[in-house]
Amino acid sequence: xxxxxxxxxxxxxxxxxxxxxxxxxxxxxxxxxxxxxxxxxxxxxxxxxxxxxxxxxxxxxxxxxxxxxxxxxxxxxxxxxxxxxxxxxxxxxxxxxxxxxxxxxxxxxxxxxxxxxxxxxxxxxxxxxxxxxxxxxxxxxxxxxxxxxxxxxxxxxxxxxxxxxxxxxxxxxxxxxxxxxxxxxxxxxxxxxxxxxxxxxxxxxxxxxxxxxxxxxxxxxxxxxxxxxxxxxxxxxxxxxxxxxxxxxxxxxxxxxxxxxxxxxxxxxxxxxxxxxxxxxxxxxxxxxxxxxxxxxxxxxxxxxxxxxxxxxxxxxxxxxxxxxxxxxxxxxxxxxxxxxxxxx
Numbered sequence: 562x563x564x565x566x567x568x569x570x571x572x573x574x575x576x577x578x579x580x581x582x583x584x585x586x587x588x589x590x591x592x593x594x595x596x597x598x599x600x601x602x603x604x605x606x607x608x609x610x611x612x613x614x615x616x617x618x619x620x621x622x623x624x625x626x627x628x629x630x631x632x633x634x635x636x637x638x639x640x641x642x643x644x645x646x647x648x649x650x651x652x653x654x655x656x657x658x659x660x661x662x663x664x665x666x667x668x669x670x671x672x673x674x675x676x677x678x679x680x681x682x683x684x685x686x687x688x689x690x691x692x693x694x695x696x697x698x699x700x701x702x703x704x705x706x707x708x709x710x711x712x713x714x715x716x717x718x719x720x721x722x723x724x725x726x727x728x729x730x731x732x733x734x735x736x737x738x739x740x741x742x743x744x745x746x747x748x749x750x751x752x753x754x755x756x757x758x759x760x761x762x763x764x765x766x767x768x769x770x771x772x773x774x775x776x777x778x779x780x781x782x783x784x785x786x787x788x789x790x791x792x793x794x795x796x797x798x799x800x801x802x803x804x805x806x807x808x809x810x811x812x813x814x815x816x817x818x819x820x821x822x823x824x825x826x827x828x829x830x831x832x833x834x835x836x837x838x839x840x841x842x843x844x845x846x847x848x849x850x851x852x853x854x855x856x857x858x859x860x861x862x863x864x865x866x867x868x869x870x871x872x873x874x875x876x877x878x879x880x881x882x883x884x885x886x887x888x889x890x891x892x893x894x895x896x897x898x899x900x901x902x903x904x905x906x
Contacts, residue, residue: 584612595683595708610700613707631688632662633875636678638695638718639670643847644791644817644864648693648715651868659876661688672718672759673698679705686710689875691868694718694760696725711878715871718760726878726887728871732762735860735893736769736814739842742858742895743812744777747903748840752785752810754799754820766816766844785810789820796823804831804839811839811904818843818850818859825853825900836902846896855899863891 577595581587586605594601594609601609635652637645649665656663664687668674672695679701682690690705690712696719697705697712705712713726721727743751753770756763767786774781787802789795796815800823803810815821821843825835833839835855843850846861870889877884 580609580612584608610704613703631660632664632685633872634664634666634682634685634687634690635693636666636668636674636690636695637693638668638672640667643849644819644845645693647845647847647864648868651865651870652691652872653868654865655869655872655876659872661876668695672696674701676701682710683708688879689713691715691871691875694762696721711875713871713875713878715867716762720761724887726874726884728867728874728889728891729762730862730867730891731893732765732862733769733772735844735862736766736771737773738893738895739814739844739860740770740773742897742901743814743840743842744773744779746812746840746901748812749779749904750785750808750810751781751812751814752787752803753814754796754816754824755786755788756791756816756820758788763816770814791817791819793819793823793826796820797827798823800824800827801831804828804833809833809839812841812901813839814842814844816844818845818847818857820844821857821859821900822849822853825857836900838905840901840904842895842901850896851898853900858898858901859896861894861896863893866891 581590586609590601590605590609594606633656635649652663666678668678674695674697683704686708687710689710692712693715694717696714696717702712702725713728714721716729717727740751753767755767758764771781785803787799789799796819799820800813803813804827813824815824821841824841828835828839835841841857843857843859844862845864846859850857850859870891874884874887874889
């Protein structure tokens with residue numbers, strides 16, 4: 562059975578009564594499982610879910626909710642920094658145009674929602690689900706699909722199955738253009754700060770960054786790579802560590818604008834001038850990037866566009882339309898401001 566986020570019609574679909582007879586329970590019990598009710602024994606729930614999966618059961622979509630009454634569930638693995646607000650604004654814009662409300666959920670840093678979240682979601686149920694830097698287990702995907710609830714992943718944490726709709730940005734290119742900019746300015750001793758190792762975007766940015774060195778005649782020093790989360794504190798700690806070195810780098814590529822803010826603070830605390838002594842490139846192009854002193858050179862990630870595109874795709878799936886694509890990767894580009902310059906002589 563397919564587990565795509567695109568619920569659609571199915572010929573000769575099994576009925577609730579047929580599922581109930583197979584499992585040996587009542588039709589109301591099967592209905593309770595479908596509706597996410599908690600008053601069903603776990604063993605019975607498992608048997609019913611297994612029978613639904615074997616039969617490829619898929620609930621018919623109800624009539625579209627009246628204008629202003631539908632909702633979508635926007636699920637973040639972590640709200641984190643201002644980065645989250647860009648996604649939220651984009652989703653809200655698309656939802657407002659569709660006269661649909663948005664519910665925010667946060668998983669406390671987890672990349673897979675707990676069953677309690679899914680149970681509560683099935684009780685609502687929403688028009689659809691958007692998951693940011695997180696995903697669903699195979700069983701959770703099947704539960705949503707069987708109830709006709711579509712889902713789309715934004716900025717996936719890993720490589721999802723081919724039938725899971727995804728909207729993201731070109732993180733590999735973002736790392737590439739950041740490194741190329743610094744190399745073209747003449748920097749040769751360049752450091753990089755990665756984000757969390759369990760997030761695909763972090764790995765892609767560093768992979769793109771490393772790729773820029775190939776064929777440039779410059780070798781990237783792996784001893785100048787640091788890791789952490791995407792927050793200011795991680796940038797500050799990595800910045801102090803890198804800039805305290807006797808052979809400190811002349812440039813730093815930070816995996817996020819928030820990390821870059823930490824690097825700028827570390828440089829200031831150590832009396833290192835930016836960009837005269839040190840160049841810094843961030844990532845995201847958050848609104849605050851243009852207000853730092855000096856203004857931050859950064860890679861623009863189209864956060865609002867990602868949120869809007871994912872929400873529009875979700876509405877198409879909910880209406881049983883076939884989107885032009887279910888794998889959308891938006892472009893990234895470098896925004897040059899005041900934190901980068903040729904290295905000191």
